[in-house]
Amino acid sequence: AQSVTQPDIHITVSEGASLELRCNYSYGATPYLFWYVQSPGQGLQLLLKYFSGDTLVQGIKGFEAEFKRSQSSFNLRKPSVHWSDAAEYFCADRTQGGSEKLVFGKGTKLTVNP
Amino acid sequence: GAVVSQHPSWVICKSGTSVKIECRSLDFQATTMFWYRQFPKQSLMLMATSNEGSKATYEQGVEKDKFLINHASLTLSTLTVTSAHPEDSSFYICSASHRAYEQYFGPGTRLTVT
Numbered sequence: 001a002q003s004v005t006q007p008d009i010h011i012t013v014s015e016g017a018s019l020e021l022r023c024n025y026s027y028g029a030t031p032y033l034f035w036y037v038q039s040p041g042q043g044l045q046l047l048l049k050y051f052s053g054d055t056l057v058q059g060i061k062g063f064e065a066e067f068k069r070s071q072s073s074f075n076l077r078k079p080s081v082h083w084s085d086a087a088e089y090f091c092a093d094r095t096q097g098g099s100e101k102l103v104f105g106k107g108t109k110l111t112v113n114p
Numbered sequence: 115g116a117v118v119s120q121h122p123s124w125v126i127c128k129s130g131t132s133v134k135i136e137c138r139s140l141d142f143q144a145t146t147m148f149w150y151r152q153f154p155k156q157s158l159m160l161m162a163t164s165n166e167g168s169k170a171t172y173e174q175g176v177e178k179d180k181f182l183i184n185h186a187s188l189t190l191s192t193l194t195v196t197s198a199h200p201e202d203s204s205f206y207i208c209s210a211s212h213r214a215y216e217q218y219f220g221p222g223t224r225l226t227v228t
Contacts, residue, residue, distance in 0.1 A: 036219070043120075043207050044158075044219040090157065100146055100211050106157045 002026050004093050006105035013081050014113045021076040021108050023091035032094035033074040034102070035065055039087045047089075050074060061085070086112045117141050118210050120220035127198055127227055135193045135223045137208030143188035144210035148217060149181075152205040164191050198227040 003026040013019055025031050032051050036044040048059025055067040065076045074091060088109050092102040117140040127133045137147060146165050150158040162178075164170040164185035172178045180202075182194040191210075195202050203226050209217040 041205075041222070041224070043118075043221040044209075046216075046218070049216070100217070101148070101160060101163060102217060104157045109155075 002093070002095060002103050004091050004103050004105040006089075006091055006108050008108045009106070010109045010111065012111040012113060015083050016080050019076075019078045019081045019085070019110070021089050021091075021110070023074045023076065023105060024072050025074065025091075025093045026072070031067075031074075033065075033067065034092040034094075035059065035063070035074075035076045036090045036092065037061075037087050038090065038107075044090065047076070081110075081112055083112045083114065086110055116212065116216075116218040118144075118208065118218050118220040120206075120208055120223050122223060123221060124224040125226070127225070129199055129227055130197055132194055132196045133198055133225060135195075135206055135208075135225070137191045137193070137210070137220055139189045139210040139212065139218075142210075142212040144191075144212055145188065146211045147185055147191040148209045148211070149183060149191075149193050150207045150209070152207060152222075154205075158207060161193075195225065198225070200227045203227045 005024045007022050034049045035047040038044050047063045048057045050057045050067045057065050063078050088107045090107045091105040095101045119138045121136045149161045152158050161176045162170045162172045162183050164183050166185050166188050170183035185191040207222045209219045211217050
C-alpha cells in the first residue's frame with residue numbers, strides 16, 4: 001500500500017539553528033508531495049508543494065524542500081528556526097490513480113529551545 | 115484566497131445526541147470536500163470524500179450511518195455525528211479542493227461527548 005514515512009517523531013532544535021525534517025514516499029512515477037504545518041488545536045496550513053519542475057521548492061515562512069527521486073525523499077528545510085516554528089509537521093502524497101486523496105505521514109513534532 | 119472555515123470550533127454534547135459540523139469554502143467553489151478525524155498526537159485519518167450533489171464515499175471502517183455527510187453546494191459540506199458516544203470525541207478537520215491535487219484545510223472542530 002502507498003505510504004509516507006516521517007522517520008522522526010520528535011525533533012528539538014535551538015532557535016537560530018538549521019532544520020531538516022525527513023519524508024520518504026513509497027512509490028509513484030509522478031508523486032505530488034506536500035508539507036503541512038499544524039499548530040496545537042488548529043487545522044493544517046500548506047507550507048509548500050511539489051508537482052513537477054524544479055526539484056527545489058520554496059514555500060512560505062522561509063521553508064524549502066528538495067525532491068530527490070533517487071531517494072524517494074522530499075525533505076523540508078529551514079536555515080534558521082524561529083520559536084514560532086514549533087508545531088507539528090506533516091508530509092503528504094497524493095494517492096495514485098487520479099484520486100485527490102492524500103496519504104499523510106505520521107507527523108514530526110518540532111520543539112524549539114530558546 | 116482559498117480559505118476554509120469550520121463551525122463550530124468546539125462543541126460539547128451529551129451521549130446519544132447528534133451534532134452537526136459545517137465546513138465552508140469562503141472564497142472559492144469546492145468541487146470536492148474531505149473529512150478527516152485526528153486523535154491526539156496522531157496523524158489525520160481520512161473518513162470520507164464528498165462531491166457536490168452526490169453521495170459521499172466513505173473510507174473502509176467508517177460507519178456511514180453514524181457519520182452522515184452532506185455536500186449540498188459548492189461551498190458547504192456538513193458532517194453529522196449521530197447518536198454520539200464518548201469514543202466519537204475527537205478533532206474533526208475538513209478540507210476543500212478547488213482544483214486537482216490541492217487541498218485547503220479548515221481550522222478543525224473539537225468534539226467532546228460526555
